[in-house]
Amino acid sequence: xxxxxxxxxxxxxxxxxxxxxxxxxxxxxxxxxxxxxxxxxxxxxxxxxxxxxxxxxxxxxxxxxxxxxxxxxxxxxxxxxxxxxxxxxxxxxxxxxxxxxxxxxxxxxxxxxxxxxxxxxxxxxxxxxxxxxxxxxxxxxxxxxxxxxxxxxxxxxxxxxxxxxxxxxxxxxxxxxxxxxxxxxxxxxxxxxxxxxxxxxxxxxxxxxxxxxxxxxxxxxxxxxxxxxxxxxxxxxxxxxxxxxxxxxxxxxxxxxxxxxxxxxxxxxxxxxxxxxxxxxxxxxxxxxxxxxxxxxxxxxxxxxxxxxxxxxxxxxxxxxxxxxxxxxxxxxxxxxxxxxxxxxxxxxxxxxxxxxxxxxxxxxxxxxxxxxxxxxxxxxxxxxxxxxxxxxxxxxxxxxxxxxxxxxxxxxxxxxxxxxxxx
Amino acid sequence: xxxxxxxxxxxxxxxxxxxxxxxxxxxxxxxxxxxxxxxxxxxxxxxxxxxxxxxxxxxxxxxxxxxxxxxxxxxxxxxxxxxxxxxxxxxxxxxxxxxxxxxxxxxxxxxxxxxxxxxxxxxxxxxxxxxxxxxxxxxxxxxxxxxxxxxxxxxxxxxxxxxxxxxxxxxxxxxxxxxxxxxxxxxxxxxxxxxxx
Numbered sequence: 330x331x332x333x334x335x336x337x338x339x340x341x342x343x344x345x346x347x348x349x350x351x352x353x354x355x356x357x358x359x360x361x362x363x364x365x366x367x368x369x370x371x372x373x374x375x376x377x378x379x380x381x382x383x384x385x386x387x388x389x390x391x392x393x394x395x396x397x398x399x400x401x402x403x404x405x406x407x408x409x410x411x412x413x414x415x416x417x418x419x420x421x422x423x424x425x426x427x428x429x430x431x432x433x434x435x436x437x438x439x440x441x442x443x444x445x446x447x448x449x450x451x452x453x454x455x456x457x458x459x460x461x462x463x464x465x466x467x468x469x470x471x472x473x474x475x476x477x478x479x480x481x482x483x484x485x486x487x488x489x490x491x492x493x494x495x496x497x498x499x500x501x502x503x504x505x506x507x508x509x510x511x512x513x514x515x516x517x518x519x520x521x522x523x524x525x526x527x528x529x530x531x532x533x534x535x536x537x538x539x540x541x542x543x544x545x546x547x548x549x550x551x552x553x554x555x556x557x558x559x560x561x562x563x564x565x566x567x568x569x570x571x572x573x574x575x576x577x578x579x580x581x582x583x584x585x586x587x588x589x590x591x592x593x594x595x596x597x598x599x600x601x602x603x604x605x606x607x608x609x610x611x612x613x614x615x616x617x618x619x620x621x622x623x624x625x626x627x628x629x630x631x632x633x634x635x636x637x638x639x640x641x642x643x644x645x646x647x648x649x650x651x652x653x654x655x656x657x658x659x660x661x662x663x664x665x666x667x668x669x670x671x672x673x674x675x676x677x678x679x680x681x682x683x684x685x686x687x688x689x690x691x692x693x694x695x696x697x698x699x700x701x702x703x704x705x706x707x708x709x710x711x712x713x714x715x716x717x718x719x720x721x722x723x724x725x726x727x728x729x730x731x732x733x734x735x736x737x738x739x740x741x742x743x744x745x746x747x748x749x750x751x752x753x
Numbered sequence: 754x755x756x757x758x759x760x761x762x763x764x765x766x767x768x769x770x771x772x773x774x775x776x777x778x779x780x781x782x783x784x785x786x787x788x789x790x791x792x793x794x795x796x797x798x799x800x801x802x803x804x805x806x807x808x809x810x811x812x813x814x815x816x817x818x819x820x821x822x823x824x825x826x827x828x829x830x831x832x833x834x835x836x837x838x839x840x841x842x843x844x845x846x847x848x849x850x851x852x853x854x855x856x857x858x859x860x861x862x863x864x865x866x867x868x869x870x871x872x873x874x875x876x877x878x879x880x881x882x883x884x885x886x887x888x889x890x891x892x893x894x895x896x897x898x899x900x901x902x903x904x905x906x907x908x909x910x911x912x913x914x915x916x917x918x919x920x921x922x923x924x925x926x927x928x929x930x931x932x933x934x935x936x937x938x939x940x941x942x943x944x945x946x947x948x949x950x
Contacts, residue, residue, distance in 0.1 A: 409786045416784070448817070452780040483813040487776060519809050665842055667882040679885040679919050695931055702940060709947050 333367065336360055337377055340386030344422075350385060354425055357389045364393035372406065380414040384422035387414055392429045395436040404440040408449065411437045415453040420460040430461060431470050438474045447481035454478055455487065466497040473507035480514060488515040492524070497714060506532055506543045513550060517619065522558035529554065533578065534570040544574060545581045546614070552585040553619045560630040562589040584610045588623070595634070597627045597652055628653065628662055629671060636672065636685040644681050656681060759797070763859075768866050771801030772810065790819055796829045800863050803836050804870065811836045828857055835867075847871060848896030872896060876909070880924055888918045 336356070343353040364371065371394050380387050391411060399407065411433065423430045434457045441450035454475040461469045472491065479488035492512045499505050509528040516525035532547035555562040564586065566575055579586060584607050591603045604611070604620055611617045631651045635642060644656035644663075653659050663683055666672040673686040690697070722728050759778065762770045775798040782789040795818055802811035815833055823830060831854035838846035851868050875894045879886060892902035903913055903920070912921040 412784050412786070446783070448780070448783045449786065450784075452777075452784040483817050484776070484780065485813060486772075486807070486810050487780065518813070661842075664878075664882055668842075668878055674882070675884045675922075676882055676886075677884045678887055678890065679917070684884070693931075694929070695933070698933075698937070702937075705944060709944075712947070 332360075332363065333370070333374065336364075336386075337374055340378060340383050344383045344386065350422060350425070353385060357386065361389070361393070364389065365396050368393050368397050375410055380417040381419055384414075384418040385425060387418070388423055388426060388429055388433065391433050395433060395440075399436075399440065401443060404443055408437065408440050408444065411440075412449065412453045415457045415460075418460065423460060427461060430457070434471055435474060438478060441478070442481065447478045448484065450478045451475070451482050451484055451487065455491070458491065463498075465494045468496045468499045468504055468508060470500060470504050473504055473511055476508065476511035476515060480511060480518075485515050485518045488512070489519060489521070492516065492528070502535070502537075505535060506541065506547075509535075510543050510547050513547065513554075517550070517554060522554050525554050526551065526558060533574060534567055537571045537573055540573050540577045540581075545578065548578045549582050549585050549614060549616060550619065552582065552589055553616060553623050556589060556592050556623045557619075557626045560626070560633070561593065588620070592623065592627065595627070595631055597624070597631075600624055600627060629666055632662060632666060633672060636674070639685060641682050641684045644676075644683060647683065756794075759794070763797070763863065766862070766866060768801070768804045768863060771797065771863075772805055772807060775801055776810075790822065794859075795822065796826070796832045796860055797863060799829070799832045799836065800860065800867065803832070803839065804863070804867050806839075808836060808840050812840065828854065828860060831856075832860070844875065845893040845896070851896070868896070876905075880922060883922050885919050885921050888913070888920055891920055 339356055343349040371390050374390055378387050438450055441447055458471045458475050461471055476488050509531045513525045513528040529547045529551040532544055533551055552562050591600050611620045628651055644659045648656050648659040673688055675684050758774050762774055799811055834850040838850050856864050872895055888899050888903055892899045895902050906920055910923040
């Protein structure tokens with residue numbers, strides 16, 4: 330078709346300077362409709378364009394190619410083109426059409442999942458996130474898509490590297506919910522329970538006007554991770570949680586709350602019975618593995634409780650109190666807890682005794698000073714950001730409009746100080 | 754596939770870099786659509802995760818390996834056995850798994866490096882967890898026979914009671930330099946400034 334060739338020539342010709350590219354952009358927007366109707370004939374055009382020099386044009390062609398629904402064979406052909414495009418495209422050009430870039434990347438994710446090879450999308454989506462975001466503090470729609478691929482491909486460590494970054498700017502609330510939920514799952518997979526709790530906490534306490542399914546699923550995992558990491562769980566949510574969440578979350582997570590109640594009794598046999606009877610519910614939520622981890626953490630919790638009462642205890646006594654089968658088993662449990670830093674103790678095999686110790690950290694070392702220093706620096710940076718945000722909000726017309734309505738109509742200063750009556 | 758960074762790391766014995774190098778190379782190969790599974794050095798990749806004690810990543814990698822490869826590559830299965838023993842905390846079993854296979858030349862050095870590292874880790878664990886321990890158990894943890902184990906710990910200052918076959922643990926006092934420099938004063942000044950404004 331003549332106009333297609335014409336378009337190609339325009340893309341090739343108008344991609345060198347910023348002024349040319351804005352003209353090209355207008356042309357491309359006008360050509361969108363006709364491109365979409367030609368979606369099947371567009372594949373060979375991709376070979377005539379360079380993904381790096383002609384990023385904007387290439388993006389529009391890809392968007393048109395992927396706009397219709399695609400068969401598996403077509404996906405198999407397209408996926409390498411999109412992967413190559415993402416790695417070679419130029420950020421300045423694609424940021425002129427961010428929604429198109431996001432659509433193309435999302436469809437790319439759908440295609441690699443359709444082909445059963447999510448791992449093919451991990452590296453490209455990570456590159457896409459970096460090219461789309463304005464700074465490392467910016468959360469885009471592609472972040473949760475990237476984490477989802479990491480989960481499906483079972484490549485968790487690379488997902489963690491993105492999760493380490495602090496987020497201050499969010500495009501869409503839904504992105505935050507999904508990002509924190511998937512992020513929580515990745516941290517659980519790498520046994521980073523403290524960070525998992527932080528992320529799941531964000532989902533549960535995020536502003537919401539109606540209850541959503543992501544928050545419910547996050548709350549279930551939040552309860553379980555709380556038990557594994559802290560050995561306890563409280564149903565009271567912080568004040569800044571939405572009223573919708575405060576009222577309704579518990580109702581959707583009853584089996585989990587009852588599990589937490591059973592856990593707090595410290596009786597492992599009862600807990601195991603509860604898990605057995607309710608196994609199906611946990612299984613259908615895909616939480617059975619996590620629930621089993623909760624049960625094994627009970628031994629640790631009970632041993633930790635002993636340190637509050639005893640200075641030394643025999644391995645036999647530990648085995649009896651915690652319901653383990655033998656002193657040797659008790660020794661192995663204590664040894665593993667020492668290895669994981671969950672307890673400070675020494676085992677005396679000669680007497681068959683365990684001596685519980687205080688945490689030897691004196692908080693006087695250079696390493697500790699470094700840690701405290703870096704925490705203070707982070708908090709100072711956060712405080713500065715909050716001050717800036719507060720200043721911006723105070724000047725925002727929407728805010729002033731709402732706050733203004735709630736002020737009194739007259740200030741005290743508006744009233745005259747002249748007395749009402751004169752005594753003549 | 755370009756493996757030069759991997760061969761370099763192996764040659765210079767920078768084993769701790771191997772898991773990240775392998776992860777990145779694998780993701781690149783997958784992104785390019787290359788059929789990498791058959792030629793991939795899974796044994797080295799798996800050993801890399803084991804070396805840095807990231808058993809979680811080792812488990813996930815194992816799960817992603819096609820079963821055809823798991824059935825034919827016996828060395829890979831032997832490497833996974835080490836990972837399994839680490840996962841189940843079968844401390845003595847790890848040494849057995851290391852010794853229980855005739856490793857190929859490529860993998861030999863990496864396995865030997867891990868074995869040395871693991872023995873040191875076990876010794877540190879015994880040091881922090883036990884005040885007295887039987888010679889038999891110490892030998893099991895350190896992967897040595899009882900005489901070698903006794904000599905090893907005696908050199909570290911432990912005391913042996915041959916009658917009861919018991920070892921008394923002695924910790925060496927570690928002195929670390931505690932130096933403060935002028936930049937700390939600068940930072941304290943910044944904190945006070947921040948608090949006052």
